[in-house]
Amino acid sequence: MKALPTPSGTETGAVTIYDVAARAGVGIATVSRAMRGSAPVAEATRARVLAAVEELGFRPSHAGTSLAARTHAANGIVFPDLSGPYFAEVLLGYEEAASRLGRSVLVLATHGRPDADAAVRDLAGRVDGLVVLGRTVPDETIAALGDVPVVVVARPVLAGVDSIRADNLTAARTLGEHLAGHGVRRVAFLGSPEESPDVAERWRGVRDGLGAHGIEPTVTPCLFDEDSGTRVAAGLLAVRHRPDALVCANDEIALGAIVAAEEIGLRVGRDVAITGWDDVMAARHARPALTTVRQPMRALGSLAAEVLDERITGDRTTPRHELLTTDLVVRDSCGLHP
Amino acid sequence: MKALPTPSGTETGAVTIYDVAARAGVGIATVSRAMRGSAPVAEATRARVLAAVEELGFRPSHAGTSLAARTHAANGIVFPDLSGPYFAEVLLGYEEAASRLGRSVLVLATHGRPDADAAVRDLAGRVDGLVVLGRTVPDETIAALGDVPVVVVARPVLAGVDSIRADNLTAARTLGEHLAGHGVRRVAFLGSPEESPDVAERWRGVRDGLGAHGIEPTVTPCLFDEDSGTRVAAGLLAVRHRPDALVCANDEIALGAIVAAEEIGLRVGRDVAITGWDDVMAARHARPALTTVRQPMRALGSLAAEVLDERITGDRTTPRHELLTTDLVVRDSCGLHP
DNA sequence: TCGCCACATGAAAGCGCTTCCTACGCCGTC
DNA sequence: GACGGCGTAGGAAGCGCTTTCATGTGGCGA
Numbered sequence A, B: 001m002k003a004l005p006t007p008s009g010t011e012t013g014a015v016t017i018y019d020v021a022a023r024a025g026v027g028i029a030t031v032s033r034a035m036r037g038s039a040p041v042a043e044a045t046r047a048r049v050l051a052a053v054e055e056l057g058f059r060p061s062h063a064g065t066s067l068a069a070r071t072h073a074a075n076g077i078v079f080p081d082l083s084g085p086y087f088a089e090v091l092l093g094y095e096e097a098a099s100r101l102g103r104s105v106l107v108l109a110t111h112g113r114p115d116a117d118a119a120v121r122d123l124a125g126r127v128d129g130l131v132v133l134g135r136t137v138p139d140e141t142i143a144a145l146g147d148v149p150v151v152v153v154a155r156p157v158l159a160g161v162d163s164i165r166a167d168n169l170t171a172a173r174t175l176g177e178h179l180a181g182h183g184v185r186r187v188a189f190l191g192s193p194e195e196s197p198d199v200a201e202r203w204r205g206v207r208d209g210l211g212a213h214g215i216e217p218t219v220t221p222c223l224f225d226e227d228s229g230t231r232v233a234a235g236l237l238a239v240r241h242r243p244d245a246l247v248c249a250n251d252e253i254a255l256g257a258i259v260a261a262e263e264i265g266l267r268v269g270r271d272v273a274i275t276g277w278d279d280v281m282a283a284r285h286a287r288p289a290l291t292t293v294r295q296p297m298r299a300l301g302s303l304a305a306e307v308l309d310e311r312i313t314g315d316r317t318t319p320r321h322e323l324l325t326t327d328l329v330v331r332d333s334c335g336l337h338p
Numbered sequence C: 001t002c003g004c005c006a007c008a009t010g011a012a013a014g015c016g017c018t019t020c021c022t023a024c025g026c027c028g029t030c
Numbered sequence D: 001g002a003c004g005g006c007g008t009a010g011g012a013a014g015c016g017c018t019t020t021c022a023t024g025t026g027g028c029g030a
Helices: A017-024 A028-036 A043-056 A062-069 A085-100 A116-124 A139-143 A168-181 A197-211 A226-238 A251-263 A281-285 A297-313 B017-024 B028-036 B043-056 B062-069 B085-100 B116-124 B139-143 B168-181 B197-211 B226-238 B251-263 B281-285 B297-313
Strands: A074-079 A104-109 A129-133 A150-153 A162-166 A187-190 A218-220 A245-248 A273-275 A292-294 A321-324 A327-329 B074-079 B104-109 B129-133 B150-153 B162-166 B187-190 B218-220 B245-248 B273-275 B292-294 B321-324 B327-329
Touching: A017 A028, A017 A043, A028 A043, A062 B062, A074 A085, A074 A116, A074 A297, A085 A104, A085 A129, A085 A297, A085 B085, A085 B104, A104 A116, A104 B085, A116 A129, A116 A139, A129 A297, A150 A297, A162 A297, A168 A197, A168 A245, A168 A273, A168 A292, A168 A327, A187 A197, A187 A226, A187 A251, A226 A245, A226 A251, A245 A251, A251 A273, A251 A281, A251 B281, A281 B251, A281 B281, A297 A321, B017 B028, B017 B043, B028 B043, B074 B085, B074 B116, B074 B297, B085 B104, B085 B129, B085 B297, B104 B116, B116 B129, B116 B139, B129 B297, B150 B297, B162 B297, B168 B197, B168 B245, B168 B273, B168 B292, B168 B327, B187 B197, B187 B226, B187 B251, B226 B245, B226 B251, B245 B251, B251 B273, B251 B281, B297 B321
Parallel strands: A074 A104, A074 A129, A129 A150, A150 A162, A162 A321, A187 A218, A187 A245, A245 A273, B074 B104, B074 B129, B129 B150, B150 B162, B162 B321, B187 B218, B187 B245, B245 B273
Antiparallel strands: A104 B104, A292 A327, B292 B327
8 A cells, every 4th residue: 555565656556577678678578588597598688687677576477477387386285174283283394395395385174165176176276286185075076186286195095196194003003002011901992983094094003903912992983172082981981881991083082081081080091091193282281191193294294295296397207105104102191101 | 197187088288268168159258257147148158158167177277367357366374383273273264264255275384484575475476365473574574565455463553454463461461460369479471572472462461460469570581382481491490589470471381381390399380380371272181270361263363364355355445453352261270279 | 701500589479367349139119 | 110229249358477489699610
């Protein structure tokens, strides 16, 4: 609104490449070349052009550029949801890496909205490539994106599509065996495996790990938030032969479960073991501190950006599949240490 | 890579408005009108066009559209950083509201990078409006954005620019008075007021509230993460006449401070009061639970998107300044309740 | 001294869309 | 029966940029 924007003074709209060309006394092609370095320009001319750019405060219009150059210099990322530390961290890593690679980031949270499909397709139309997390849209939608490079994160491998995942299976097995070592007998898994491929893997791993010790866990569906954790755990713990271990699909559920256990007078880590997944900040501050599994969330995001970039630049044409390691973090909520 | 993308089969690139026009046997102008409803089109023609659109899987190119219509259908949001629950929640609210309003969201984290200025200007060139959080870029940068609508969040009011803030001052005063009621005498504020306008307000409010009871707090600079909180608090608590209350600029610092206090055998809530700000998840799970101030983070984000939209659509031309209320959440870390 | 070549540059053709302006039917009316 | 008006649709001109193609200039070798 102030007079600041256009040093030239009178202009209303933005300054275009024509203004710069006129000012520098050259053609628009030369301005373009001087700025992008796409072809040689005499040193004196380049200096003149850059001076004009500076004086006029010229910023090339992105719409014009992407139309002509058929590129967007932007990446997309699709989340099922944006709440919780997990997604924030992944986004953080992604944004950091993408902007280091000179790309803007467009975020989209499908959040269970019915038109998620259309939203993703729309997004695909304004980026050079995109990352899709977990169960946001069906495989068909991804396949139908056509020639826009896609990297899936925390989702099963899809033919021809790059993927990046954390190794849920191994850590889950280790967790199951660790719990068996604590002498638990009746184990309940809280979470909905069918809601997320990641959770399905965790469930499978835990079952394997416990199964090796003759323990057969049960699964109880549960939304991935604290309140649901409290509610579901309360129901589970209220019965006569209650479980002596609650393996939760994420930390939020586990933290909620701890509340439920304490409410009915159970000592977490003694009367009942409770474990989470993700190692969010609250996990280590809770008392008893939560036994959980740490996954490299930020690395998941930054690696996704890098893998995607290879596709966009065409540096690589064969699919790449990465499996990042996770760590079991043993604290007090799973039982007293020997 | 598969044959899925273009039902027409042979096409390599994307299908354009010309393809649709040819298929429907109309001109491109009619296709545009039929799709956007910008002018009346005979019902039969419209049906024919829409059928062609459907069959060809036509998606208008965003670059073409924004170039011709001089609009981007996208909003930007600039964060100083993306870590921590605060920003994630704000983004969540923003994305939700923006996409409800039919706009994509571009995120940018300046993260102390030296070219933040250029990055913000670049961002401004690809959106219809943007939100700037806290101390990411100087006022001049915002002013120089010219005619791109801007809404600042958690930042002092700027002439002619819409703003949305949480009421730090009132809650901070209340917090100061509450602590005074607990009988504290030596109060240290942990955080760097000069780093963030929000924090400066919190510091001012706390000082006011305590000052009313004859207590003069001191301020100790501190980065806004747990480790810094632990380190700074450890230093503060190690001296002979240690503070009996640590007022922390955010929950991360406070949680870190609790660790430091417990490490040297102090009982938080008895020997030393510790308070935070934000009410993150870990605050209520920590033991003792953290006394803190809850701010409507998600509302901050969604309101920003709405206020921005009013500017973009031109529904409003006078600045709007919103101050959202915050709540003191008293738990155990600030002292035993009478 | 003449001719050729490399280099630097400008003109112009799009990129895919929106929209103004014009043209064409068809209807109702005098 | 001819004319004006309205509803509908097409042509074409941009939007701001990149890039191809053609042109002009100077320098060099012969």
